[in-house]
Amino acid sequence: MATESLLDTSTSKALLVKKAHDMNSGLLLLVVSTLLLCSAARMQAALVPEEESALESIRTSFNQPKWTGDPCSNAQWITCSGLSQPDNVWKLNLEKQNLTGTIPADITKFRQVRELILAGNRLDGQIPDFSNMTSLQNLDLSDNNLSGRIPDTSVLTNLTRILLQDNPLGGPIPELDNLNSLQILDLTNIQANGTVPLSIEKIEKATEIYLGHNPQLSGTLPAMSNLIHLKFFNAGFCALSGNIPDLKNTGGLETLDLQMNDFSGDFPTALLRHESLRLLYLNNNPRLSGSIPDTSMLKSLQEIGLWNNRLETFPLDLVNLTQLVQIDVHNNTMTGNLPDLPAGVDQITNGVYLKSLVLDSNNLSGVIDPAIGTLTSLKELRIRNNNFSGPMAEEVGLLQNLQILDLRNNQFSGNVPRSLANLPNLHTLLLDNNRFTGIPDVLLNKSRLLISYTNNDNIRIIYATSATGLSTGAKIGIVIGVLAASVIIAVSATILYNRRHKKFDAGQLSAHDMPEAAKSFSLKEIKAITQNHKRVIGKGGFGPVYFGKLVDGKEVAVKVRATDSKQGAEEFLNEVRLLSRLHHRNLVSLVGYCLESHQQILLYDYMSKGTLYDHLYQSSESDISNPDNPSSSTNEMSLHEPLTWKTRLDIAINAARGLEYLHKDCNPPVIHRDVKSSNILLTEKLLAKVGDLGISKQADEQHSRETLNDSGVSTVIKGTFGYLDPEYFTRNRLTTKSDVYSFGMVLLEIITAKKPQTQKFVHSSAKNIIDWVQGALSSDQLESVVDPNLFNEYDRESMIMVVETALLCLRPKGTKRPEMGDVVRVLTKALQMDLGYVDSSSTTDSHRRVSKTADLIAPLTSSSIVSSSSRSFSLQSLPSWDTDAR
Secondary structure: OHHHHHHHHHHHHHHHHHHHHHHHHHHHHHHHHHHHHHHHHHHHOOEOHHHHHHHHHHHHHOOOOOOOOOHHHHOOOEEEOOOOOOEOEEEEEOOOOOOEEOOOHHHHHOOOOOEEEOOOOEEEEOOOOOOOOOOOOEEEOOOOEEOOOOOOOOOOOOOOEEEOOOOOOOOEOOOOOOOOOOOEEEOOOOOOEEEOOHHHHHOOOOOEEEOOOOOEEEEEOOOOOOOOOOOEEEOOOOEEEEOOOOOOOOOOOOEEEOOOOEEEEEOOHHHHHOOOOOEEEOOOOOEEEEOOOOOOOOOOOOEEEOOOOEEOEOOOOOOOOOOOOEEEOOOOOOEEOOOOHHHHHHHHOOOOOOOEEEOOOOEEEEOOOHHHHHOOOOOEEEOOOOEEEEEOOHHHHHOOOOOEEEOOOOEEEEEOOHHHHHOOOOOEEEOOOOEEEEEEHHHHOOOOOEEEOOOOOOOEEEOOOOOOOOOHHHHHHHHHHHHHOHHHHHHHHHHHHHHHHHHHHHHOOOOOOOOOOOEEOOHHHHHHHOOOOOOEEEEOOOOEEEEEEOOOOOEEEEEEOOOOOOOHHHHHHHHHHHHOOOOOOOEOOEEEEEEEOOEEEEEEEOOOOOEHHHHHHOOOOOHHHOOOOOOOOHHHHOOOOOOOHHHHHHHHHHHHHHHHHHHHHOOOOEEOOOOOHHHEEEOOOOOEEEOOOOOOEEOOHHHHHHHHHOOOOOOOOOOOOOOOOHHHHHHOOOOHHHHHHHHHHHHHHHHHOOOOOOOOEOOEOOOOHHHHHHHHHHOOOHHHOOOHHHOOOOOHHHHHHHHHHHHHHOOOOHHHOOOHHHHHHHHHHHHHHHHOOOOOOOOOOHHHOOOOHHHHOOOOOOOOOOOOOOOOOOHHHOOOOOOOOO
């Protein structure tokens, strides 16, 4: 019995275990089945039908790849919420996908979308009405070619970011009411006009506001006292006026950029209480006045730009500014002394940060304190055109990173410190118009140093001496010997001085600098070549230019450095060193040079047909108006016929090839820095050559890295007003794209025969040539801006292509401009069209004839310009027609 009972118990347990196992298996099967059913249901109805249909429409419009199954899982540019059934689209991101055409209206059907990102494409047309997309938080349409109007977003109360920069939208900035969540507003370079709306004060959560580069945006700035979270505010390069708001309630302000406006009144001293302020740019507001009493609270300040204003005092307390990198307050009316340098310099940077100190053209006075030697990172010290006096501190010789020292036009006296010769990076030392009495010979013989010290009336060369340790008897003997041979010594000293002085004349450039390819001429030979300077053919920044003829009959232009030339030595150094290594059919060739008796002379190929400037403007004004013409006389200019469109294109192409050679074929690249119509010279057969590389600059890798690391601090701004790259002018950022900008202005001259400085235009409210031409292009009235001397004898689509190329070159941002090689190819295409090599009338629609110029310049995929044309070619489709003789 016991045994049977035990067996029954065992059997019961086994049955219980089996039942439990069966129940667990069934439960697992139920769970898996449920999940599969849910997944199947999701696959069958993943999205709201309206949104799924809209996605397919957008995919087709933007030529995106098809997807299989659920688009939320199989299309990278689509993100869905995953929180509802059916699901909704939360994010559409098609940034930098090279999209063209207009924004599809179906995009507004995504009522639950949080982010819409279409930045960095080539979309055009108007922006759709997004008013029903009330969940939208991030709207980014930047870097396109959208036009029409700035959209009203006041009903989109959930927006945190509105990014519309770099689109030619035009029109006034709409009211910003109800945008209670907005944090970032970027309307940079959208051609906005009107005034800044008062409702900007209502976006109280804003941390970043960018309104810059809208030259028709005028009026006064609201007080913005409610923007307590604001960190970055930029409204530079507009036409704003009135007083600058003090922004006293914005405790975290880091960047304030209001440069290039028309603000007036006193400097807002409340700005000096922003401890977090890092960048302050108020330069080029010529009616901004007042004083800067105390900057001690600006402990985070890194860059301060206040040049070209009417400020009256320099801040006296720089003790706590431990992060300063750049100070530029040149061209004001500041008086008084420098700050207390012993404490100020030591505390400013502790020898770590400050790299640029520019105080030129003020009324500052006093002495330079020896404590300046603690600024061991300083690269440029510019204090010319002031009233500083006393000797130059010997401690300047401790500034091992110093590259530029400009003390011109002050009252400095005494000897120039010998220690300057030990500075390894010093390449420019300008001491003119002071009262220095001595200059060490070692400085005059320092290799690769540009040094200038004219108009220091009593200055003498100080030669190095060595200690001899002579006995008293020997010293007496020396005295007797000197007395006995005074005449001999006097004569010897004179001879030695003359020899050394002559050595200095020829030693301004070291033997390494002097080119082997360029021939050296004597002054006697120069007089014979020019027939004793008989015929003046021009005068530029370097000095007068004379016609000459070599013994073999070769005609040359002889440039003689003017005695009062402020930049002649630097130009001479650059031209001899660079031009001797530059060889291209579209660059003016250096024939030779002369260095003798303080004379610095350059000989170039003579360009018998003058300059492009002469040919563009000779019909309406005398050649005398062009001071830079180095090649021919006024009488010769009056004989020229107006240039045809084909000839103008030929000139543009050849000049562009010369610049392309400088940028691409030279290592390191060479930046011209003064591209303009008067520097494009013409041979007898009107072959264009780029000349006057006197202020050119080599863009080596080291300099490029330094530019990045030093917040763009570069050397002195050089060039010609009207042609200057705005990035170079305002930020000292010099690249090959600076030449591209200047060349774009030359193209507008070729098209319009208007000078870059022109500010008034018939039947137009435009204030500059760029706006004038762009307005005519966008309104399909191009003929209104074309030079009447062309008599409508040009292919219209060829003209449109060149206009668009010019405007691309003139983009405010250098990164959005084409390379010169791209410009050459597009101009060549335009010439082919004008000559009939390419059919420009293959369709009946005159607005669909030619490829969009931005398409031809393939690397520029971020944005384009306003145009009435719709185009389809690509750069790769251009036929081969390269006539470059390189």
